[in-house]
Amino acid sequence: MCEAVEKDLYAVLGASPSDSVQQLKYRYQKLALECHPDRLGDVCDSEAESGRRKFLEIDAAWKILSQELQQAWPIDSIVSLEDMTWDHDECVYTYCCRCGGQFIFSEEELPWRQGNDDEKKRNESQHMVVCCDTCSLSIYVKLSFV
Known part of the structure; x- marks a missing residue:
């Protein structure tokens, strides 16, 4: 066997x-x-x-x-990157979860930062899912480009 x-x-x-x-x-x-x-x-x-x-x-x-x-992680809401708070000291984006925890990610975790920085990669990466640091919820973050 x-x-x-x-x-x-x-x-x-x-x-x-x-x-x-x-x-x-x-x-x-x-x-x-x-x-x-x-x-x-x-x-x-x-x-x-x-x-x-x-x-x-x-x-x-x-x-x-x-x-x-x-x-495993249900999407709680859809949030624009502009709706998130940029923490200059920690160099992370944050957004408060309804449980009291936070959705946190660094600029380095943005999809276009994890490889080459060409326009094609940016166009393919217009969203990301971020999980709460406390509960099982996640948010769908819409990324916008200047």
């Missing part, structure tokens, strides 16, 4: 359960680029197979976690 080995999906992505969906996505994208079979170049067959397995493991972990997290 074959026993299935349970893997810590967060560990596969080098993340932790407390990471936001945006942080998980960033880690997935970074690892996927590093391990993608097309990027391996001229390597021996065993290294190519190992790299392919690693890429598939990373891809599966992201697909499972992103689906679970999006289903």
Whole structure:
């Protein structure tokens, strides 16, 4: 009888359960680029197979976690980035949750900051989901561009 080995999906992505969906996505994208079979170049067959397995493991972990997290956190409201408060001392955007907690994210977590800063990336990233630091609610933040 074959026993299935349970893997810590967060560990596969080098993340932790407390990471936001945006942080998980960033880690997935970074690892996927590093391990993608097309990027391996001229390597021996065993290294190519190992790299392919690693890429598939990373891809599966992201697909499972992103689906679970999006289903686990109900969207409480839709908020514009302009409606959020910029904390100059902490360098984060904040928005109060009805539970008394906060929705918090840094400028570095903005989708266009997690890769190249071209116009195409900005056009594809016009929203993000931010989770409350206290309860299970999340907000849908509409991003606008100047």
